[in-house]
Structures are given as C-alpha cells and as structure tokens.
Amino acid sequence: MHDGGPTPAERQVSDEISPYSPDASTAAIAVRLGVRRIAKLDANESAFGPFPGVAEAAARALTETNRYPDRGQELAAVIADRHSVDQESIVVTNGADPLIGYLCQAFVPPGDDVIIPTPSFVTYRQDALRYGARVIEVPVRPDGCIDLPATLEAIGVKTRIIFLCNPNNPTGGYLPPSDIADFLDAVPSHVLVALDQAYAEFVGDEPDTGAVLDLSRPNVCYLRTFSKIFGLAGLRVGYIVGPTPIAHAVGRLRHWYDVTDIAHIAATLSLQQPDEITRRREATTAARLELEQIMRSNDLEPLPSVTGFLLAPTTAVATTVLRLEEQGVLVRAVVSGTQEYLRIAVGDADDRAQLEAALQQLR
Template sequence: MSDIPVRIRPEIAALPPYRQGKQAAADAFKLSSNENPFGPLPQVAESLRRAGAFNRYPDAAAARLTARLAERFGVAPEAVHIGAGSVSILYQLTQATAGPGDEVLFAWRSFEAYPGLAVVAGATAVTVPLTATAEHDLVAMAAAVTDRTRIILVCSPNNPTGPVVTQSAFDRFVDAVPADVLVVLDEAYAEFVTDPDAVDGERVLRSGRPNVVILRTFSKAYGLAGLRVGYAIGHPRILDAARSTAVPLSVTALAEEAALASLDAEDELNERVAVLAERRDDLVAALRESGWDVPDAQGNFVWLPTGERTAEVAAALDAAGLIVRPFAGDGIRISVGEAESVPRVVAAAAATHV
C-alpha cells in the first residue's frame, strides 16, 4: 500500500526529484554545479541595490530585457521568451508540444532534467546513446524519429560530457527531421565555446528554420545562477505556446535588472569567460597527460569517464576537498572553478587513474 496520502500519478511518484550539486564545506571547492566561480561585477551588484520596490510584482513579459535581446538577435520582440532559467522554458516547450502517446527524443547521457520533462508532460522519453567520443549521434537520432515524435532536444555543448554538435551536422539533422517537429537547441554553455565548427544558434536563426528554438541562459557565463533567468529565441507562435504554459510572474524584477546590467558589462564578462575557457583547456590537457580519456570540452566543465568506478573516484575527489558531480555507472562532471582548484583536481584525478 502506498504511503502517499493522496492519489498521485504513478509515473510522477516514481520520478526522482532533481538533485542539485552537493554543497561544499568552507575548505573545499564546489565543482558540482557548473557555476561561474567569479562573483558579480560591481555594476551588476549595484543594479540590484538600486532595484528596490520588492512589494510590486515584476513585469510579466520582462519587456526591457525582451526588447534588448530582440535587438541583439535581430528578431521581433515576439520571437523572444524570458523564463526563470532556460530549464523552465524546456518544461514549457515540452508541455506545449507533447502529451500522452507522444515522444520526446534526446541523446543520453545528456542534461539530467531531460527525462523528467517527458514524464511530467505524460509523454514517452526516447533516448539515443552518445557516440564512443561522448558526442550526439545525430544520424541515429534522426533515424529514431517516428510519427509520435513531437520535440527533440539537442544539447551543445553537451552537459555533462562536453563535446559540441557541429554546424554542418546540425544542419543535416534538421533537414532530416519533419518540419512539424520542434527541435530545441539547448545552448546553456554557448559563450564558452571556442570550436569554430560548433553549431551557432544565431546562425541557425538566420537560416530561417521555423521549427528550431534556441535556448540560452544568464546562469553560467553571466554568473547569475542564483537569480534564475534564461531565454528562448524562435518562431513567435511556438513561443506563445510556451508562454501559455508558463507560471506567471516567475521571472523576478531583480533577475531582469541583473541581466540587463550584465549585457551592459559584456566586455568585462567576456574577459572572464575567456579565462575560464583557457583554464578548462589547461585542465583537459593535464588530465589527459595523467592518463584520463577526457572528451573534448567546450563548456565550463570536464568529464571523467569513470564507468563502474564512479562512486570510488568521486569519493577520492571528495576526500581531496573537491565536490564534483558523479553520475552512477557513467562518469564524473567537474566544473571549472577557481584557479587554485585546478592543481588539486589534476593531482586527485591522477591518483585515482588505473
């Protein structure tokens, strides 16, 4: 007999809640949540101090931020949708397109929230394994599309493994997908990408593909993870459907203010992103030198393919004061954190390699 006091959908009762990266003690480095290790820029912090008026509801449309992003991407304001983090928009798009009997298609392993999107919508998750190099197998994904497929999620760079989808591969993939199936290009880490062959959401938008929506966020490169603000760019009618499923007023006035101030400070923020990208590349090189087969990394994290040794290696890293994100049976994602964390990561990982 169930210990739940009311009737809950069985698939929801069986769905594990989203598990946040473990918090770190004062003497440890938190490298579990892909957060930006740099604190807020002074001008961003000042914008929050000036915001005030917490007794008033925020602008439901986040109109100033919407207009700013519309200008930036060269689209109408209706083609921009702001959400409380890009993951909230993922839920909205999935619920707007898929229901019982429909399919949600994505690569696996990828962003751990993806399976739950399908369950919450009442749809079926269809997963396609990554390649041996931890990349999306877009040919196999195209072959997995059926007349029940309603939405396809493509994560580039892929979280948690790191490689990007190339522009040419993505273009071929969209050409192979039925025009009435939504393709979401999840670019939460786009600002960290240095590979010139990587898919670029802005280029996709310019190519005129109405069934593609791109997602980006202010949580990672812009360092606003604690304020929860992300956005989608795409066809206005698709985004209207997402807006219809959204929780009203979920984007706070503070989040909008900080996002606008961050856009004003992009030159300084891009300098920080460049530092993190270089630190990432150095970390990848050092881990490979120690024997680890690390996939190409284009986000602000690296992937250790630890397989069945995942719990053992994660425990060793934890003992070294490194809080990382283990995925049982698959591997460990390590965020690129403070400069002082890098030699400790390299030494601890080298000690665990066999």
C-alpha cells in the first residue's frame, strides 16, 4: 500500500555526502597488496601510542564494562582547569567530529548559510549539507592559512556558522591568536564562529598550547580532540568549550553514554601529563623537517605547516596515491577546485624511510 507520502528512499539525504563505509584494516591492506609493512600516513594519526600509563589504566577499566560510563565529570574537571573555564562550558563527545553536526543541527535552519574554508576538514561541508544548509566555501590563502578578510566578506544575513580550522587541516597553516581576535571582533553577533583547534597542541610557544580559552564573546566556541597529539583516535573522545547557551544546546543533542569510561579515563590521565605534550610536539617538529626534506628531494613543495602533516600541490594525484599504495604507503589525495594536493602525515622513522623509497620508485 502506498499512502502518497515519499518513501524512505525518496526522502534521501543529499548524495553529495559520501556514505559511511568501514575502513579496511592495515593488516587486510597488507595482505591484499602482498606487502610486508604498511606506512599509514593518510589519516593524520599520531605515530605515538597513548601517553605513559594510559594503556594500563584503560585495561583496568575494561573489567567494568558491565557498567554505564560515570567518569565524565572527572574529565570535565581536568578540561575546565586546563582552559580556565567553568565545567558548564564544556561538553565531552565521542570525538570532535560529531560536534560539527550538533552545531549545524542546533544553529542552522535549512537553507541558511555555513561558511567554511577550502580545502579544510571534510566534515564541515558534509554536516552542513546533512542539515540542509547552503555551503559557502572560501579558498585558503596561497600559504594554506585561512583567508580571514575573504571570510568576513562572505558573511551575509543568512550566515549562521563559520567553521575555522586553525591550524588548518589539510594545509597545516596557522594564524596567530591576535589575527583571530581581530577577526572575531569584526564578525556580527548573529554568526557563530566555531574555532576548530584539533591541532592546537602542535603549535609552539604558548604553554602547551591554547591553554586559556576566551569565552567573553557569546558567539565563539572551540572544538578540541584527543585524537591527535594525545594518540587516542581509536578511543573517540573530543570536546567543545563555549558560552553556556552553546554548550547547553550541544548537551541537549549529544547522545547519552556515547563516551566510554575507557575514553574518559585515558583522556583524563593524558591531560595530567603536560610534559608529554611538549615532548611530542618537539618530536613532531623534528619529524616534520625530515618529511619536508624527503618531499622536496622528490619534487614536492609542501606548504608551511605547524602540524604533524604536510600538504604539497601536485598533478595526477589519484595515480600517485595508487602507485604509492601499491608499495604499501598510504597517503591522502586532496582536491580543492582545480588544484590537487598530496597530504602526508609525518609518521615514524620507518614510515618515512618507506615513503622515501616509494617516492623514488615513482621518479
């Protein structure tokens, strides 16, 4: 029987959004390609595992998997202390990724505008489309940093959210806090600015980076993740810090119990080790210099980056990615407009040696 309404298949989500498909494991990829070792440099992952003591604490927490998670407050307290904000301003989620959708759902009526940089983190576009927004893309500057004046110019009466990624993924470009503050002063108050600081800990100079977060503006919030320098991508934990009404809106949309206690405990213990953040940042800087050398000697000119990955303009990127993959080296193709790029994570010393050998094979 058909009652005249659209069928579920007809009420489709935009086909511009790629459907989820589980990644193949590196072990499965190695078997498929018949290679001994995979250098996995395609997903901006940390080459380091969890912080000292985290794996042991997480293993102990596994004995209580019959209980629903109840260690979230301890993590929120440590986060509040780190950024000098109230716990009311924080919502912890299963990675930073879902926060982007929660913000679109809460603050963007269908048909209104979301401004994003391009190239930048793919979820901004996907989630804005999911919630029926019109996406306005502002190209990054030639040095890979967000173009703040062009972003300001793109604002209109229907603009609801601006996603800014600083340092930016995939370019690695970074704008100093004073530039961002001037920009925020110029943004009209009807526009929410979500500052995605997934890679904040890789920035030098500040004490273990971005420590104090300014909540004096009612329309500015910050996204953070434990997936990058903290090496917890597989545990899925991130958070938003924002003025209380924004945090409450996200808190209403967030699903109960979607952050496990294993993740809560691992994240809490990680934040209690600021020296390890510094150590990893310094090691990443050294590794990035090595990767830069490897890329340059293979005719790739990476953009300036403060992060654990480099992006270089190239041509025929799909073929290059495939030919590197055949040699067990996974890297990411990025396409923005007519420009193609290769994005490569710094990895560990073995990964870089494998990458270097594979790039030489392509010459």
